[in-house]
Amino acid sequence: MQARVSRKIHERIEGLPKAVRDIARKGQLRMYQRYRHQLxxxxxxxxxxxxxxxxxxxxIWAIDRAVTATLA
Known part of the structure; x- marks a missing residue:
């Protein structure tokens, strides 16, 4: 399946910081491309x-680092 954000996931991530959403989207696109390439x-x-x-x-580690940096 193509990398996309469903309505359910969009509602779930709405309240997250922009940095977290950006990292997650980048990861989603990258993993999708990698998966297709390897198959x-x-x-x-x-x-x-x-x-x-x-x-x-x-x-996940990058998201943790971004959230931890904003809390510190």
Whole structure:
């Protein structure tokens, strides 16, 4: 599926800081592109999913750093 924000997710992220939303959107687009690229390259779905999960942890870390910086 294409990287997009559904109505339900849009309502959920409405109250979040702009920095968090920007990082999340960037991550969503990047992971979608990476997923498609690796599938087209012939990688197994399990391998691709594991690689994307690893990338997702990096974006979660970046969001944590952004939120922690604003609270400090």
């Amino acid at each position: 087209v390259a012939g990688k197994a779905k399990v391998v691709v999913t594991t690689a994307i999960a690893c990338k997702m942890v990096g974006f």
